[in-house]
Amino acid sequence: MATLVIATKNAGKAREYGQLFAPFGIEVKTLADFPAFKINENGQTFEQNALIKARTAVDHLGLPVIAxxxxxxxxxxxxxxxxxxxxxxxxxxxxxxxxxxxxxxxGVPAVNRTAHFHTTIVALKPDGAKLITEGRVDGTIRQQPRGNNGFGYDPLFIPREYPDKTMAELTIDQKNQISHRGRAMRALMAKFEGWWQA
Structure with missing residues (x-):
């Protein structure tokens, strides 16, 4: 069975990717499955950081990596x-x-509190074949946190698609439909087979 490494130690993320790639007969592993090595995330952009993670892991493991x-x-x-x-x-x-x-x-008025969440995903093979996808969700920042379903900045972020709720007040299904990571992953899956088989 072919192996694909997700450049994370997060078990939840590993499960999520594992379900996505199950139809391809791919075994998904994470960095937690290998001896530790240092990744120096010193990029200036999301894409640079994802590429640094992917390249470092590919160089150490000699396996295809998604970061x-x-x-x-x-x-x-x-x-x-x-x-x-x-x-x-x-x-x-x-x-x-x-x-x-x-x-x-x-002191920043509500009309000027615009923001977006962004995700860049990089898939990289040892031969250098690369696939990059992105996702974003636009919204605004609240004055106080609200909701318990999210993490990070979710309790402060009001997505454009749900103007009366923060990300932390959405159900998992609602969040997955609009989230930056969900959008980047759907873009990845739309092109994944071509990259994997190449």
């Missing part, structure tokens, strides 16, 4: 937190990140 990078882009903050979204106020501290974002937007 992604995501974040929140706030127009009034010149695109911040952007590629630093997960570590905006420290290391993967959602509450601190949200508090810092709200402080940064103090």
């Amino acid at each position: 992604d990078d995501s974040g929140l882009v706030v127009d009034a903050l010149a695109g911040a937190p952007g590629v630093h979204s997960a570590r905006y106020a420290g290391d993967h501290d959602d509450a601190a990140n949200n508090a810092k974002l709200l402080r940064a937007l103090t």
Whole structure:
């Protein structure tokens, strides 16, 4: 059985990809299945970071890899937190990140609190064959967090498709239909077979 590595240690992400690739007879593994190695995510864009993750993993493992990078882009903050979204106020501290974002937007009126979530996915083979897809969801940033179904900046983000709800108030199905990651993954699956068989 052919093996495809997802450049994450997140078991939930691995399950999600595993279901997508099951019809292709592909065994999905993650970085947690291999000895640890360092990935230096120092890119300036989501695509650069996803490529760094993918290339580093391909070089270490000699297997096809899928990597992604995501974040929140706030127009009034010149695109911040952007590629630093997960570590905006420290290391993967959602509450601190949200508090810092709200402080940064103090005094910014609702009409100027536009933002979008972005995901770039990179699929890379040892021979260099590459597939890149993107997804985004547009919306605005609330004054206070609301909802318990999400993570990261979800409690502050009101998607355009649901103007009376935050991402953290949507059901899993509603979120998957509009989410940046969902859109990037659907774009990936539309082209995946051609890349995998090439």
